[in-house]
Amino acid sequence: MSSNPDKVVFNGVSKSFGKKGEDLLVLEDINLNIAEGELVCLLGPSGCGKSTLLNIAGGFEAPTTGSVRVDGEPVLRPDPRRVFVFQEYGIFPWASVWDNIVLGIRHLSRERQHEIAQETIDLVGLSGFERSYPMELSGGMKQRVEVARALAVSPDVLYMDEPFGALDSLTRLTMRSELIRIWQDRHPTILFVTHDVDEAIQLAERVVVFSARPGRIEEIIDVDLPHPRDLGAPEYGQVKNRLYERLGVSHRI
Amino acid sequence: MSAAWIALVLAAAGLAFGLRLSRRIQEWVLPAALAVALVALWDLACRFTGSVIFPTPHQTWLASLELIESQRLWGDIVASLFRVTWGFFLAAGVGIPLGLVIGWSTRTFRAMNPIIQGLRPISPIAWIPISILWFGIGDGAGIFLIFLSSFFPITVGTTAAVRNIPLVYQRSALNFGVRGLALFRGVVFPAALPQIITSLRIALGVAWLVIVAAEMVGMDSGLGYLINDARNAGSRYDLVVATMIMIGLIGIVLDFLIRRLERFDEVRWGYVQR
Numbered sequence: 001m002s003s004n005p006d007k008v009v010f011n012g013v014s015k016s017f018g019k020k021g022e023d024l025l026v027l028e029d030i031n032l033n034i035a036e037g038e039l040v041c042l043l044g045p046s047g048c049g050k051s052t053l054l055n056i057a058g059g060f061e062a063p064t065t066g067s068v069r070v071d072g073e074p075v076l077r078p079d080p081r082r083v084f085v086f087q088e089y090g091i092f093p094w095a096s097v098w099d100n101i102v103l104g105i106r107h108l109s110r111e112r113q114h115e116i117a118q119e120t121i122d123l124v125g126l127s128g129f130e131r132s133y134p135m136e137l138s139g140g141m142k143q144r145v146e147v148a149r150a151l152a153v154s155p156d157v158l159y160m161d162e163p164f165g166a167l168d169s170l171t172r173l174t175m176r177s178e179l180i181r182i183w184q185d186r187h188p189t190i191l192f193v194t195h196d197v198d199e200a201i202q203l204a205e206r207v208v209v210f211s212a213r214p215g216r217i218e219e220i221i222d223v224d225l226p227h228p229r230d231l232g233a234p235e236y237g238q239v240k241n242r243l244y245e246r247l248g249v250s251h252r253i
Numbered sequence: 254m255s256a257a258w259i260a261l262v263l264a265a266a267g268l269a270f271g272l273r274l275s276r277r278i279q280e281w282v283l284p285a286a287l288a289v290a291l292v293a294l295w296d297l298a299c300r301f302t303g304s305v306i307f308p309t310p311h312q313t314w315l316a317s318l319e320l321i322e323s324q325r326l327w328g329d330i331v332a333s334l335f336r337v338t339w340g341f342f343l344a345a346g347v348g349i350p351l352g353l354v355i356g357w358s359t360r361t362f363r364a365m366n367p368i369i370q371g372l373r374p375i376s377p378i379a380w381i382p383i384s385i386l387w388f389g390i391g392d393g394a395g396i397f398l399i400f401l402s403s404f405f406p407i408t409v410g411t412t413a414a415v416r417n418i419p420l421v422y423q424r425s426a427l428n429f430g431v432r433g434l435a436l437f438r439g440v441v442f443p444a445a446l447p448q449i450i451t452s453l454r455i456a457l458g459v460a461w462l463v464i465v466a467a468e469m470v471g472m473d474s475g476l477g478y479l480i481n482d483a484r485n486a487g488s489r490y491d492l493v494v495a496t497m498i499m500i501g502l503i504g505i506v507l508d509f510l511i512r513r514l515e516r517f518d519e520v521r522w523g524y525v526q527r
Contacts, residue, residue, distance in 0.1 A: 060424055078428045090425040093522035094443040104429040135522045153429070 004036040007189045008057060008157060012066035015052055025214040026052055030066070032208060032217065036156075037187040041200040044210030044218075045247065050193045051087075051161050053215070057191060058084045058159045070157065080104055082157040083150040087165055091134055091145050097121070098130040100145055104153035120148040123182065140171040144178075151182065157189045164199070176202050180227050197243050201236060202229055209246045219246050257296040264290035308491035316491035317498065325479070330503065332474040336392055337460050337507075340399025344456065348404050349449060352411025357441060362412070369408060377402035377463045381471045395467055395475070402463040403456040410452020414445035447523020450514050457511050461504050476500050 013030040016023040026049040034040050042050040055061045057068050059078040068075045070082060078084070083104070091100045101117045108116070121127055124144040134142050143163060150158055164172045176199065183190060194200055200207045201223055209218040223239055230236060267286030271279055292310050299309045308316065320326040355361050355369075377398050388394040418441065426432075426440045468477025476496055483492035515524055 058428070060427070078424070078430075080428065080430045084424065084428050086421050086425070088419070088421050090421040092422065092425070092440070092443070094446065094519045096518075103425075103431070133518055133522065135525055 004038070006033045007036040007038070007070065008032075008034040008191065009069045010053070010057070010066070011069065013053065013056060013063045013068060014065045015049065015056065015061070016064050027056075027063075028214040028216050030215070030217060032220075034189060034191060036189055039183055039190040039192065039203060039205050041204035041207045042191065042193045042210065043197065043200045043207050043243065043247075044195065044215060045212050046195055048210040048212050049215030050195075050210050054084075054159050054161050054191060054193050058082065060084070080153055081155055082159065083153060083155040085146055085150050085158060085160040085163045087162045089134065089142050089146060091142060091149060093134045095133075096130070097126060097132050097134070097137075097145050100134070101149050101152050103149060116152050120152045123151065123185075124148045124178065138171075139167050140175060143167060143175060147179075147182075151186070154186075155188055157191070160190060160192045162193055162195070165194075172199070177228070179203065184227065197240060197247070198231075200243065201225075201239050202231070207239075207243060209243065221246070257293045257300070260289055260293040261297070264293060306488060306490055308494050312491045313494045313498070316489070316495040320492065320495055320499070326499070329474055329476050329479045330499075332392075332478075333464050333468065333476045334503075336395035336475070337399050337457075337464050339392075340396045340401075340464075341403045341457060341460050343396070344400045344403035344407055345453060348407030348456075349411050352408045352449075353415055353437065353441060353445070355408070356412040356415025356445070357437075362416075366412075369405065373405040373409065377459075378466050378470070381467060384467075385471045390471060390473055395464060395472055398467045399460045399464055403460045406456040406459060407449075407452050410455065411445060411449050414448030414452070415441060417448065418444045443519060447515070447520045450511075450520060450523075453514070454508065454511050457507055458504070461500075461507060465500055476503075 010030045010032040013027060014025070015027040016025045018024075026047075030053060042053065044050045052061065056063050057070075057075065059075045059082075070079075084090075092103070095103075098117060098121075101120060102113050105113050105116055117130075121130060124147055126141065126144055126148060129137065129141065134145065137145070143166075146163070164175045167175060179190075180203065192200075192203055204223050207221045207223060209221065210216065211218045221239065221242060225233070225235055225239075264286045267282060267289070271282035271286055274282060296310050299307060355365055380398060380401055381394075384394040384397045388397055422440055422444050426436055431439055464475065465477035465480070468475035469481045470477075472478055476499065480493050480496050483489040483496065515521070
């Protein structure tokens with residue numbers, strides 16, 4: 001739907017893990033093009049391989065067949081221009097909020113580090129907590145530190161692996177609207193993995209629906225709703241119905 | 254006779270009364286009452302059996318005063334602490350870097366772990382003849398034995414600490430391009446540090462156990478030697494027990510000192526969930 005050039009391209013990606021002599025196929029023939037500045041959600045049931053796909057894109061795991069290219073270059077290893085935001089907190093508990101955030105910009109001059117760190121801290125709403133340690137922060141604030149650490153390096157691409165999964169439902173809603181705000185402000189390309197249908201519709205321009213194992217792309221659904229999205233709008237409900245249908249579950253309990 | 258009974262009754266009352274107090278006061282009153290009860294029982298047992306060799310609490314108290322007044326006790330404490338300090342710091346200086354490397358490098362782990370696991374079960378006491386052969390009767394042998402007894406817990410503890418570092422920290426570091434020495438200094442070491450401190454604590458406890466045994470067998474000074482000497486020079490069991498209590502108290506102080514390390518902001522996170 002975007003007219004921008006392709007940023008991340010998955011070409012025939014499959015992944016199998018050897019287990020007890022048998023090969024367990026978790027991802028099968030994934031072909032997907034993500035445009036620059038696009039926000040795409042990968043949605044599927046637990047164990048469908050969507051996190052594995054993200055790890056392959058991030059350069060943490062190698063595909064069994066196929067390849068991932070970013071800006072036309074194959075991904076071989078992690079790269080500071082593309083930052084991964086982890087499901088479990090990947091920020092360092094032994095370092096203060098400030099020291100965590102400057103991790104990716106430690107090569108810059110002191111003044112520049114200071115400038116960027118303060119800017120991102122303000123952006124994610126952590127002002128006043130610069131000297132705090134992660135253990136002194138709530139779950140939502142820890143996740144903000146993680147996002148700030150990623151944003152500090154001004155990445156082209158953000159890989160987010162169920163980053164709000166461990167938060168309570170209210171904090172999760174706040175974090176989603178903050179993510180949209182940041183995305184509209186800076187327009188990085190975002191690949192966001194989730195198993196939450198509402199989260200996918202609230203965030204994504206396109207939702208990639210995965211089947212259960214082995215993960216295959218079931219369908220790609222455009223969410224053509226302007227931000228801020230009205231969660232009570234009929235169009236919202238229509239998209240939701242369609243996603244539930246594609247996932248093969250009833251949304252009536 | 255009556256003093257012990259009164260103490261026992263008071264201790265029982267203290268325990269019963271202490272159960273109703275707030276947690277903070279309980280932490281002081283309950284162990285104090287229990288200690289008083291145990292000392293009273295000790296005293297009663299001495300009188301009941303009519304032992305002439307085993308000292309009563311009062312005789313032990315007098316022996317403690319005698320030890321404190323004599324110049325000798327301080328010399329023996331210093332001798333023991335000197336050996337423990339040197340052996341322990343040498344072991345930490347070698348064991349922590351070695352453990353970091355073994356824990357990080359799978360090949361080094363494969364090569365060295367079986368040998369370390371094979372040497373580890375050998376009691377440091379079994380090394381006493383060899384240490385005397387190599388270093389003679391004196392501080393050298395003591396330091397060597399403490400080095401051995403601290404080295405294995407520290408190395409094995411540090412290795413395990415590194416191998417237990419969550420994958421997510423390694424991936425974070427990789428993602429932000431942290432590698433080489435910066436990776437060790439900035440991620441591997443701080444991530445492993447809480448567990449390293451725990452292994453230091455274990456090692457220091459073992460070192461304090463071993464030094465007494467070593468001094469009883471193969472040295473001519475120190476608290477272990479003092480125990481042996483008190484027994485050999487006229488069965489002074491009052492001095493034996495007084496020295497044992499002294500060893501226990503110094504052990505508590507050593508543990509208290511090393512636990513201070515757990516309070517720093519950089520490592521506090523490692524102890525919260527436990």
